[in-house]
Amino acid sequence: MAEMSGGPAPYIYVGTRLRVRKSKLLPKEEYMRMLNMGLPEITRTIEEMEYKREIDELSASFSGIDLVEIALSWNLAKEFQTIIDITPGTLKEFTQAYLRRWDIQNVLTIIRGKFQGLKPGKIKEILVPAGELDRVFLDRLLLEESPDRVVEALKGKKLYPVLAKEYPAASVSKSLSHLENEMYKQFYAKLIEGANGVKGGNLFLNYIRLDIDITNIKNLFRLRVDTIEEDAREMMIPGGTFTVEELQKLNSVTDQNEFIDALMARVRVKTLLAVLDTLRGDKPIREIEIELIKVQLKQMEKMAKLNPFSIHPILVYLEKKKYEVFNLRAIARGKESKLSTDRIKGYLVM
Amino acid sequence: MADGTMTLEMIQASQVGLKAVGAGLAVGMAGIGTGVAEMGIGSAAVGAVAEDKDIFGLALLFTVIPETIVIFGLVVALLLLF
Numbered sequence: 001m002a003e004m005s006g007g008p009a010p011y012i013y014v015g016t017r018l019r020v021r022k023s024k025l026l027p028k029e030e031y032m033r034m035l036n037m038g039l040p041e042i043t044r045t046i047e048e049m050e051y052k053r054e055i056d057e058l059s060a061s062f063s064g065i066d067l068v069e070i071a072l073s074w075n076l077a078k079e080f081q082t083i084i085d086i087t088p089g090t091l092k093e094f095t096q097a098y099l100r101r102w103d104i105q106n107v108l109t110i111i112r113g114k115f116q117g118l119k120p121g122k123i124k125e126i127l128v129p130a131g132e133l134d135r136v137f138l139d140r141l142l143l144e145e146s147p148d149r150v151v152e153a154l155k156g157k158k159l160y161p162v163l164a165k166e167y168p169a170a171s172v173s174k175s176l177s178h179l180e181n182e183m184y185k186q187f188y189a190k191l192i193e194g195a196n197g198v199k200g201g202n203l204f205l206n207y208i209r210l211d212i213d214i215t216n217i218k219n220l221f222r223l224r225v226d227t228i229e230e231d232a233r234e235m236m237i238p239g240g241t242f243t244v245e246e247l248q249k250l251n252s253v254t255d256q257n258e259f260i261d262a263l264m265a266r267v268r269v270k271t272l273l274a275v276l277d278t279l280r281g282d283k284p285i286r287e288i289e290i291e292l293i294k295v296q297l298k299q300m301e302k303m304a305k306l307n308p309f310s311i312h313p314i315l316v317y318l319e320k321k322k323y324e325v326f327n328l329r330a331i332a333r334g335k336e337s338k339l340s341t342d343r344i345k346g347y348l349v350m
Numbered sequence: 351m352a353d354g355t356m357t358l359e360m361i362q363a364s365q366v367g368l369k370a371v372g373a374g375l376a377v378g379m380a381g382i383g384t385g386v387a388e389m390g391i392g393s394a395a396v397g398a399v400a401e402d403k404d405i406f407g408l409a410l411l412f413t414v415i416p417e418t419i420v421i422f423g424l425v426v427a428l429l430l431l432f
Contacts, residue, residue: 009393016397024401 010088011309017086018317024050025324028350034331035341042332043068051075066125068332072325073128077102079321080130087314094204094311097194098318100158102131104183106138107150107159108176114147115174133157147171162186181235188212188237203310206303210269212240214296216247217263218289223251224259225285241266256280271295271302286346293323293349323349373427380423387416 026049034042046068047055054071062070080099087095106127113123120142129135144150151167154160166179191208195201219235232251236244246266253259257280264276275295279288297319304312327348334344395409 007389009389012390013393013397016394017401020398020401 008309011091014087014091015309015313018083018313022313022317022320025320026327031327031331031348031350034328035344037335039064039068039332039335042328042335046071046328054078065332065336069329070125072329073126076321076325077128077130077135080318083314083318090198090200091311091314093194093198094200095314095318096132097191098315099131100187100190102128103133103157103159104131104180104187106131106133107141107154107163108180108183110138110141110150111147112176114144114150115176158190159183178234185237188239192239200310203303203307203312207300207312207315209240210296210299210303212237213242213267213269214272214292216240216242218292220247220251220259220263221279221288221292222285224256241268269295269299271298290347290349297323297349369430373430376423376426376430377420378423380420384416384419387419388413391416 034045037045043055051071054074055067058067058071058074080102084092084095084099106129109126110123124139124142127138129138133141141150141153144153148167148171151160151163154163162183163179166182170176170179188208188211192205195204195208198204216236220232223232223235232248233244236242236247238244242250250259250262253262260276260280264273267273267276272295275291279291297316300312300316300319304310304316306312327350330347331344334347392413395413399406399409
């Protein structure tokens with residue numbers, strides 16, 4: 001474990017930098033303004049912001065919605081890589097561990113694309129090389145002929161053990177959902193393992209627990225909407241406030257009010273309690289999810305204020321940046337498909 | 351000194367010496383305190399300026415605010431010496 005010399009200065013430096021960056025993210029009013037624009041105007045607006053370099057670089061080879069989407073994901077990836085460069089000591093390891101989430105997403109995207117026989121160029125457009133596997137490595141994966149070869153090429157990477165275990169079954173059934181669940185479970189288990197017993201690891205653990213809880217609660221709500229009976233244990237991630245057995249029990253409660261009461265009896269986070277209370281009644285799942293994401297961001301922001309020189313300000317920025325890109329993509333996509341403004345607004349996290 | 355035969359001159363000389371030591375401590379320790387205070391502000395200021403160059407002047411101003419403590423130390427030292 002790399003210990004940092006030089007006292008608290010590097011932590012203060014990074015904390016401040018990321019707080020400045022966070023303050024530069026788009027405010028709600030800006031999204032509202034963009035909702036009234038057409039696609040070319042949106043492109044021009046984001047070109048005037050932090051995304052200038054990517055738009056300029058890519059405008060020769062792409063146009064319209066593709067240009068916006070690729071510029072956004074490139075910017076996201078670049079931003080995340082810069083943050084890894086400037087974070088010191090253990091924070092760097094935490095950030096890298098957190099960003100491995102993108103590796104899972106990229107690898108699964110590539111395997112899915114290969115299953116469907118898509119062209120490498122088409123798959124490349126939706127990759128976000130923000131994790132450990134960089135653009136060069138992902139390009140190599142893209143050139144592999146079959147999904148089996150992609151898995152082979154990952155040998156030696158942190159993802160490989162789970163892939164090797166679960167992939168054969170997935171390749172027969174052509175369904176990656178089980179593999180995906182297992183990969184995320186391993187991802188969280190690794191995060192917890194890496195944070196245990198390290199200086200500053202407790203604060204990181206707080207975040208991981210919050211993230212796992214929110215993900216599990218989201219999954220519970222999703223399962224309630226779903227009419228197909230499924231084993232909740234398969235989807236739930238261990239390590240949070242709830243044990244998997246508890247979550248399974250919660251899932252079997254059929255009445256919405258009872259379910260929310262049972263959830264509220266166990267949750268300690270005040271902001272989350274307040275939101276859970278508003279989720280009674282019939283709300284579309286998308287709204288519920290966005291409410292939960294907002295709570296998570298709010299809670300993270302709170303933690304970042306309590307521990308200004310820890311991993312928290314970094315994570316808040318990473319998450320907020322991610323949702324900024326999601327929002328911009330949603331607006332651009334929505335405008336492209338000529339959705340109504342209200343409809344698009346429902347998809348934004350702001 | 352231990353045999354108790356200190357003359358007046360010796361006492362006066364050591365008084366001057368101790369004053370000088372006090373003055374040195376006043377400036378020196380105030381300087382250390384300032385340094386510690388400026389460490390946090392300075393690293394935050396550099397971080398902020400790295401993101402936004404326009405606030406360089408303001409950041410510099412904030413960084414040198416703990417410098418006032420050294421001035422207090424210096425004043426005390428001068429009072430001691432003269």
